Amino acid sequence: MKRTAKLLSILLLALVVASASAAGKKNSEKAHVVDSGSFGVLVNGRRVATETFVIEQGSDGSVAKSELRVDEGAKAGQRAEMRLAANGDLRRYEWKETAPGKSQSVVEPADQFLIQRVFATPSSKPIERPFLMPVSTVVLEDYFFSHRELLLWRYLAQACGSKPDCQPGKSQFAVIIPRQQNSAPVTLEYVGREPLTLRGQQRVLDHFRISMEESIWSVWMDSEYKVQRILIPDSNTEVLRD
Numbered sequence: 001m002k003r004t005a006k007l008l009s010i011l012l013l014a015l016v017v018a019s020a021s022a023a024g025k026k027n028s029e030k031a032h033v034v035d036s037g038s039f040g041v042l043v044n045g046r047r048v049a050t051e052t053f054v055i056e057q058g059s060d061g062s063v064a065k066s067e068l069r070v071d072e073g074a075k076a077g078q079r080a081e082m083r084l085a086a087n088g089d090l091r092r093y094e095w096k097e098t099a100p101g102k103s104q105s106v107v108e109p110a111d112q113f114l115i116q117r118v119f120a121t122p123s124s125k126p127i128e129r130p131f132l133m134p135v136s137t138v139v140l141e142d143y144f145f146s147h148r149e150l151l152l153w154r155y156l157a158q159a160c161g162s163k164p165d166c167q168p169g170k171s172q173f174a175v176i177i178p179r180q181q182n183s184a185p186v187t188l189e190y191v192g193r194e195p196l197t198l199r200g201q202q203r204v205l206d207h208f209r210i211s212m213e214e215s216i217w218s219v220w221m222d223s224e225y226k227v228q229r230i231l232i233p234d235s236n237t238e239v240l241r242d
Helices: 004-015 146-160
Strands: 032-043 046-058 062-070 077-087 090-099 106-112 113-119 128-129 171-177 182-198 201-212 217-220 229-230 235-240
Touching: 032 146, 046 146, 062 113, 062 146, 146 171, 146 182, 146 201, 146 229, 182 217, 182 229, 201 229
Parallel strands: none
Antiparallel strands: 032 046, 032 235, 046 062, 062 077, 077 090, 090 106, 106 113, 113 128, 171 182, 182 201, 201 217, 217 229, 229 235
16 A cells, blocks of 8 residues: 555544644635545345435534435435544534434533433433543444445554555454444454456455454445445445445
């Protein structure tokens, strides 16, 4: 992985660190889009769901918005919005079920740690669950694949930084999975560059593994460090960028 300039860019994106010139600008400055698009979710080769997402960066932090729509079987949908401070700490994470139910969940800092509030309905009294984990902890929701891209950016930033000939090894992160109301360790590993045929065209992509509990995900990113494909063998699931 000898793309030093891109790794420097990823360092800024993963930690969401504003430059010295940007620090003096007003917080109302319009954010710019770091990545956006959609992922098609295929199970046994059949498309069953679509995630649309946008990741924006401003001078005082960043925001990642995602929406998942299930088109196969019972209609279901959910939305998520993650807001990060300029140093990468979590400001607020909000998850909403749009169909068939209306449950909601919010994760926010509380005295240097994190607390989750779960609402069965928008008007119901929340159930609170504290997490004795720092505000720098990664949020990794079940069904939002763009969250894996954010996690990989942080992994590359911490493992490589500005090193010109970086071959990142294994690294472990503690993550919160709000939908499960749980936390877990996640291990990331760089496998190498591999040829891969996507939509009839052969490309050379960077291959990573994300391991959590009993599941191992393979993820391929392009030269801009944007996720192009995810393979989850234990559920016969494939995720492809549209």
